[in-house]
Amino acid sequence: MSPARGRTRRRPRVDQARRVAYDALRAVHASDAYANLVLSDLLAQRRLTGRDAAFATELLHGTCRGEGSYDRVVAAASGRAVTDLQPAVLDVLRLGTHQLLRMDVPDHAAVATSVDLARSAVGERVAGLVNAVLRRVGERSWEQWVDHLGAALPAPERLALATAHPRWVVDAFTDLLGDEAADALAADNVTPMTTLVRRPGLVEPDELRAAGAEPTGLSPFGWRVSGNPGDLAAVREGRAGVQDEGSQLVALALARAEAPEGPWLDLCAGPGGKTALLAALAGPGTRVVAAERQPHRAQLVRQAVRARSEPPLVVTADGTRPPWRAGSFAKVLADVPCTGLGALRRRPEARWRRRPEDVPELHPLQLRLLTAALDSTRPGGVTAYVTCSPHRTETVEVVQEVLAGRDDVEVVPAAPLLPEVSDAALGDFVQLWPHRHGTDAMFLALLRRTG
Numbered sequence: 138m139s140p141a142r143g144r145t146r147r148r149p150r151v152d153q154a155r156r157v158a159y160d161a162l163r164a165v166h167a168s169d170a171y172a173n174l175v176l177s178d179l180l181a182q183r184r185l186t187g188r189d190a191a192f193a194t195e196l197l198h199g200t201c202r203g204e205g206s207y208d209r210v211v212a213a214a215s216g217r218a219v220t221d222l223q224p225a226v227l228d229v230l231r232l233g234t235h236q237l238l239r240m241d242v243p244d245h246a247a248v249a250t251s252v253d254l255a256r257s258a259v260g261e262r263v264a265g266l267v268n269a270v271l272r273r274v275g276e277r278s279w280e281q282w283v284d285h286l287g288a289a290l291p292a293p294e295r296l297a298l299a300t301a302h303p304r305w306v307v308d309a310f311t312d313l314l315g316d317e318a319a320d321a322l323a324a325d326n327v328t329p330m331t332t333l334v335r336r337p338g339l340v341e342p343d344e345l346r347a348a349g350a351e352p353t354g355l356s357p358f359g360w361r362v363s364g365n366p367g368d369l370a371a372v373r374e375g376r377a378g379v380q381d382e383g384s385q386l387v388a389l390a391l392a393r394a395e396a397p398e399g400p401w402l403d404l405c406a407g408p409g410g411k412t413a414l415l416a417a418l419a420g421p422g423t424r425v426v427a428a429e430r431q432p433h434r435a436q437l438v439r440q441a442v443r444a445r446s447e448p449p450l451v452v453t454a455d456g457t458r459p460p461w462r463a464g465s466f467a468k469v470l471a472d473v474p475c476t477g478l479g480a481l482r483r484r485p486e487a488r489w490r491r492r493p494e495d496v497p498e499l500h501p502l503q504l505r506l507l508t509a510a511l512d513s514t515r516p517g518g519v520t521a522y523v524t525c526s527p528h529r530t531e532t533v534e535v536v537q538e539v540l541a542g543r544d545d546v547e548v549v550p551a552a553p554l555l556p557e558v559s560d561a562a563l564g565d566f567v568q569l570w571p572h573r574h575g576t577d578a579m580f581l582a583l584l585r586r587t588g
């Protein structure tokens with residue numbers, strides 16, 4: 138664009154942190170990228186570290202989480218549907234809205250840097266629009282926007298707006314928790330600290346303590362670190378790994394369940410976090426087999442268990458058509474593919490990407506995998522059915538539907554096997570929650586083959 142009427146227009150100076158957040162957000166929307174992955178690539182490429190990296194991370198993650206609610210704010214402030222805005226401009230507005238309403242950025246800086254970003258990333262012609270819309274956004278605080286836009290909404294819709302979740306997720310959580318759903322939804326908006334698992338037999342607590350990690354409250358193998366876990370030798374060498382405490386606890390419950398001697402199976406193993414812990418807990422003499430349908434994820438399982446002198450056997454296989462004989466295993470973990478609604482705090486964009494139709498679409502596969510897991514379990518042996526979603530259709534309903542069709546399975550009460558965790562029993566099952574336990578919302582059912 139030529140300088141307007143002979144004046145030399147200032148070249149917009151966009152700080153690197155905002156540019157990284159913007160480019161990552163565009164990749165999330167234009168190429169279905171995962172926010173965490175694209176951000177870590179961009180931070181490395183552009184050599185952003187320290188405060189700049191922290192700012193870009195908070196800006197991207199917060200914007201992704203708040204997206205649906207910010208879109209309502211932008212629509213009200215611009216007087217048009219967000220679908221009528223150019224996607225690249227909408228992303229600038231979303232980032233600006235997050236800075237104005239939820240970050241400690243002065244209003245004038247949030248508006249001016251967003252206008253510069255719009256000029257540089259989209260073009261001069263959109264600068265005025267971005268300036269005008271963001272000034273209007275800044276006229277109210279976040280709470281005032283929620284009051285303003287929520288006043289006319291029914292209660293669940295208002296909760297969706299205030300906690301930045303799609304309505305169908307609000308309904309699913311309310312179905313499970315009643316009024317407590319508000320706390321569970323709010324917990325999705327808090328970035329969890331990185332949790333490590335100490336793989337017993339491979340690393341002692343003293344090594345992790347000396348590296349600055351601190352034990353967590355629930356899992357006997359859980360450790361918390363601030364900073365980059367890859368800085369720890371134990372993590373780089375696969376003797377410890379990044380793993381939520383909830384995942385550790387469900388694996389531990391299966392390891393503690395009474396069962397006959399014999400090999401253990403992880404039916405849906407990729408990327409291998411639970412396989413690695415189960416292999417450590419199984420002890421010498423107990424063979425562990427890990428199956429995973431996708432070859433690249435099977436490779437990740439091999440990576441996860443590389444530190445073991447006798448690693449589990451990793452097979453690329455469809456667990457619904459097992460290549461092993463029925464009744465081969467004493468313990469079987471079926472950590473099935475699910476919507477991941479229990480781990481939304483870790484996946485900033487996931488809540489807006491998942492669709493309500495995903496739940497019924499996954500259900501038949503979940504039924505088949507649980508059936509195959511039970512068929513693979515020998516009489517007296519135990520199957521653990523696990524999801525990182527608390528959605529009833531993916532949890533209790535799968536178990537009930539499978540059990541209704543067989544007379545060779547009994548439910549093992551799961552909560553008594555995790556005495557370190559209170560308030561987790563859901564009947565005979567276990568349901569963990571971020572707002573109660575500080576873990577992902579993992580579901581666990583333990584089922585014994587009786588014949």
Ligand SMILES: C[S@@+](CC[C@H](N)C(=O)[O-])C[C@H]1O[C@@H](n2cnc3c(N)ncnc32)[C@H](O)[C@@H]1O
Pocket residue numbers: 384404405406407408409410411412428429430431434454455456457472473474475
């Ligand atoms: C929830 S993830 C498992 C996470 C894993 N247990 C861990 O802790 O790292 C589910 C896995 O099941 C795999 N999967 C999906 N369908 C499968 C099938 N039919 N047989 C075996 N694995 C399958 C997916 O590729 C995915 O890696």
